[in-house]
Amino acid sequence: MAEAPRDIENLIELMAKLPGLGPRSARRAVLYLIRKRALVLAPLSDAMQVVAATARECLTCGNVGTTDICDICASEKRATGELCVVEDVADLWAMERAGVFKGRYHVLGGTLSALDSVGPEDLGIPRLVQRVVDDAITEVILALNATVDGQTTAHYIAEELEGRCAVTSLAQGVPIGGELDYLDDGTISAALNARKAV
Numbered sequence: 001m002a003e004a005p006r007d008i009e010n011l012i013e014l015m016a017k018l019p020g021l022g023p024r025s026a027r028r029a030v031l032y033l034i035r036k037r038a039l040v041l042a043p044l045s046d047a048m049q050v051v052a053a054t055a056r057e058c059l060t061c062g063n064v065g066t067t068d069i070c071d072i073c074a075s076e077k078r079a080t081g082e083l084c085v086v087e088d089v090a091d092l093w094a095m096e097r098a099g100v101f102k103g104r105y106h107v108l109g110g111t112l113s114a115l116d117s118v119g120p121e122d123l124g125i126p127r128l129v130q131r132v133v134d135d136a137i138t139e140v141i142l143a144l145n146a147t148v149d150g151q152t153t154a155h156y157i158a159e160e161l162e163g164r165c166a167v168t169s170l171a172q173g174v175p176i177g178g179e180l181d182y183l184d185d186g187t188i189s190a191a192l193n194a195r196k197a198v
Contacts, residue, residue: 008034060131062107062124064089072096078104081138085128085157087111087145091180095143098188103141106131111149112156120156129160141195142169145179158198168195 004012008030015026033041057063058070065071072078082103086092092105108123120126132140140161144150158167171194180188 061092061105062089062109063092063105072104078102079135080104081136082141083132083135083137083139084141084143086143086180087150087153091143091145094180094183094188095192098185098192100189100192101141104135108144108153111144111147111153113149120160123153125157125160128157129164132161132164137165139166139168141192142167142198143180143192144169146176147179154198167198169198171196 012023012026012030015021015029016023018026021029033044054066055064056066056068058065058073059068060073061070063070063072067074080103082101083106084092084095084101084103085106085108086095087108087110089107092107095101095105106128108125108128110118110123112118112120112123131137140157142154142157144154154169161167170191183191
C-alpha cells in the first residue's frame, strides 16, 4: 500500500494532534486542504503564520489577543466592578458570545487538581485575589465548569475571597458535568442571570 510523501505525513500527524481530530479525520482534512490549495490551504497557512507571530496572552486577564492588554481589559465601559472567573479562554469566548456579561474576566488556565499536581500558584489564584483588591472588585462571578475539579476550585476561590467582595456562581442552566464552551447562548444567559451566592 502506497504511503503519502513524508511532508504530507508530517502535516497529517500535526493535524491529528488537534482536539477532535484523530488520524483518519486528519488525513481527510489534509487531503481536502491539498485539493483546495489556492482557496483554503494557502490562506490558512498565511493566517496561521500571522497568528503565530502576533498572538499573546493578556497580561491582566489571560485572554488571547494580539496586544499585551486585551480589548475587554482596556475598555473603560467594562470597569463595572464585576469580575467573571473562567477556566480557560474558550469559556471566556462562550460568555462573550452570549453577550450578557458586561464586566471583566479572569482566566485561570485550568482547575485545581491534586492528581495532576495543579495547585493555587499554578492557576495564579493569589494574583486573582490581589486583582480583586487592586481593582476594587465588588463581585466575583465563578463561571467554572460543573465538574468535580471545577467545583473544588470554585470553593477554594470563594474561601480566599471571603470578606473581600461578593462571590457568586452560575446557577440554573449549567448541567452537572457540563462545560461552558458546549452550551448554547440562552443557557449561558439564564445561568448568568440566576447566579447565586457561594
